[in-house]
Amino acid sequence: MVAQKTQIAPPKLGEPFLLTPGPLTTSYAVKEAMLRDWGSWDDDFRAMTKSMRSQLLEMLGEGADDFDCVPMQGSGSFAVEAMLASFIPKDGKTLVLANGAYGKRSAQTLAYLNREHIVLDKGDYLPPRGEEVAKILAEDPAITHVVAIHCETSSGILNPIEEISEATYGAGRKLLIDSMSAFGAIELKVADIRYEAMVSSANKCIEGVPGFGFIIARKSELEAAKGNSHSLSLDVHAQWAHMNKTGQWRFTPPTHVVAAFLEALKGHKVEGGVAGRGARYARNRDVMVEGMRELGFETLLKDRWLSPIIVTFFCPADENFVFDQFYALMKEKGFIIYPGKLTVVDSFRVGCIGQMDEHIMRQVVTAAKETLAEMGVASAAPPALALQERAKLAA
Structure with a gap:
C-alpha cells in the first residue's frame, strides 16, 4: 500500500495537544x-x-x-x-x-x-x-x-x-x-x-x-x-x-x-501501516530534538537509543526553572508535556506520537523558547550531575 499524507488538524474546542506516550491526541x-x-x-x-x-x-x-x-x-x-x-x-x-x-x-x-x-x-x-x-x-x-x-x-x-x-x-x-x-x-x-x-x-x-x-x-x-x-x-x-x-x-x-x-x-x-506511522513519529522526534537542543536542552539518551515514541530531557540547572511553571505555561500554549520518572536527576518528557506532524513539533519548540523567556531562564543547560549520569551510556 502506498502511504498517503496524514492530515493533521488542531484538536477541537481549543484542546491542547497531548505530548505523552498515550493517551494521545486522536483524529476527528x-x-x-x-x-x-x-x-x-x-x-x-x-x-x-x-x-x-x-x-x-x-x-x-x-x-x-x-x-x-x-x-x-x-x-x-x-x-x-x-x-x-x-x-x-x-x-x-x-x-x-x-x-x-x-x-x-x-x-x-x-x-x-x-x-x-x-x-x-x-x-x-x-x-x-x-x-x-x-x-x-x-x-x-x-x-x-x-x-x-x-x-x-x-x-x-x-x-x-x-x-x-x-x-x-x-x-x-x-x-x-x-x-x-x-x-x-x-x-x-x-x-x-x-x-x-x-x-x-x-x-x-x-x-x-x-x-x-x-x-x-x-x-x-x-x-x-x-x-x-x-x-x-x-x-x-x-x-x-x-x-x-x-x-x-x-x-x-x-x-x-x-x-x-x-x-x-x-x-x-492509509498512512502506510507500521512503516508509515513509524516514519512520521521518527520525523517528529528528529525535528523536536534538533529544535530543543538548539535551545540548550540536553536529551537523557544519545541518538542511538532515542525512540520515536517519547524523548526525555534534563531539566535546566538555571535556578529560575521550575517544572510545574514550565508545564503550566506550555499547556497555556496548547501543549501538555509529561513529567520525568528518573530517580537521580530532574527531567521531563515530550511525546512524539498521536495526531501530530513535524509542523506541530516546530510549534512545540517555539512554545518552549517563549516559555523559557517568560520564566527568565537564561540557559536550558542541565546540571553537571545530569551529564555525568549520561556519560555512563558510553561506558
Missing part, C-alpha cells in the same frame, strides 16, 4: 466513531471484534497464521498482567529485563502473582543487552521465560528486542514482550523476531482511545495457558476460547472504544 474520525451505541451481543459488534483481531494479526507479517489476537478489557497494565499470569506457569521462573518503571511494574506484577522471578535492573538509561541475557540464562537453568519492554517510556529508550530474542531462544527459553508503546509504529514481525506473546493497547501507536489492551500470542501458547491464570477476568485462555466459540467478549466490552479503534486502524492503513 476516531472521536466521531464513538457517537453511536452498540450492543455487545449483536452480530454487528461481533463482526467488529473479528475484524479488529484480524487486522492486528496482519501487522505480524509472514507467520501470523500461527498466532491469534485476544483483546482484554482495561488499561494496558491489565493486559500485561493477563499475559504474565496466563503464559507463565505457576512453577515457572522469569527473568525480567528492567530499565525503567515498566520493567519494574512487570516484576511487581509477578510478585503479586507469586511467580518466581529475578530482575536484571539496568537503571534509568541503559538497555539490557543480549550477551547479558545469555549469561544469566546460562547460569540459571531454572529460568523458563524472559520478559522484555520494547520501548521503555520512562526514559524513552528503544530496547534491542532482536538481540534479546536471539539470546532467549539460543538458550531454549521463551520471550514475552511488553510492546505497549511501540506496536503499530515499530516492526515486530514474527519472521524477524521470535516471541511467544506480546501485549499492547488501544491508545498508543495505533491512535485509538483508552479502554482495552490486546495480547497477540502463539496459538500453541494459548492452548497451553488453560488453568494458569490467577484471575477470572484476566484469563487470556478463557477469553480466547470464548471469543472463538461465540464471537463475543466474556464480559461487557468497551463498545465505543472498539468502534473508535477500528477507525484508528483505517487511518493506520
Whole structure:
C-alpha cells in the first residue's frame, strides 16, 4: 500500500495537544466513531471484534497464521498482567529485563502473582543487552521465560528486542514482550523476531482511545495457558476460547472504544501501516530534538537509543526553572508535556506520537523558547550531575 499524507488538524474546542506516550491526541474520525451505541451481543459488534483481531494479526507479517489476537478489557497494565499470569506457569521462573518503571511494574506484577522471578535492573538509561541475557540464562537453568519492554517510556529508550530474542531462544527459553508503546509504529514481525506473546493497547501507536489492551500470542501458547491464570477476568485462555466459540467478549466490552479503534486502524492503513506511522513519529522526534537542543536542552539518551515514541530531557540547572511553571505555561500554549520518572536527576518528557506532524513539533519548540523567556531562564543547560549520569551510556 502506498502511504498517503496524514492530515493533521488542531484538536477541537481549543484542546491542547497531548505530548505523552498515550493517551494521545486522536483524529476527528476516531472521536466521531464513538457517537453511536452498540450492543455487545449483536452480530454487528461481533463482526467488529473479528475484524479488529484480524487486522492486528496482519501487522505480524509472514507467520501470523500461527498466532491469534485476544483483546482484554482495561488499561494496558491489565493486559500485561493477563499475559504474565496466563503464559507463565505457576512453577515457572522469569527473568525480567528492567530499565525503567515498566520493567519494574512487570516484576511487581509477578510478585503479586507469586511467580518466581529475578530482575536484571539496568537503571534509568541503559538497555539490557543480549550477551547479558545469555549469561544469566546460562547460569540459571531454572529460568523458563524472559520478559522484555520494547520501548521503555520512562526514559524513552528503544530496547534491542532482536538481540534479546536471539539470546532467549539460543538458550531454549521463551520471550514475552511488553510492546505497549511501540506496536503499530515499530516492526515486530514474527519472521524477524521470535516471541511467544506480546501485549499492547488501544491508545498508543495505533491512535485509538483508552479502554482495552490486546495480547497477540502463539496459538500453541494459548492452548497451553488453560488453568494458569490467577484471575477470572484476566484469563487470556478463557477469553480466547470464548471469543472463538461465540464471537463475543466474556464480559461487557468497551463498545465505543472498539468502534473508535477500528477507525484508528483505517487511518493506520492509509498512512502506510507500521512503516508509515513509524516514519512520521521518527520525523517528529528528529525535528523536536534538533529544535530543543538548539535551545540548550540536553536529551537523557544519545541518538542511538532515542525512540520515536517519547524523548526525555534534563531539566535546566538555571535556578529560575521550575517544572510545574514550565508545564503550566506550555499547556497555556496548547501543549501538555509529561513529567520525568528518573530517580537521580530532574527531567521531563515530550511525546512524539498521536495526531501530530513535524509542523506541530516546530510549534512545540517555539512554545518552549517563549516559555523559557517568560520564566527568565537564561540557559536550558542541565546540571553537571545530569551529564555525568549520561556519560555512563558510553561506558
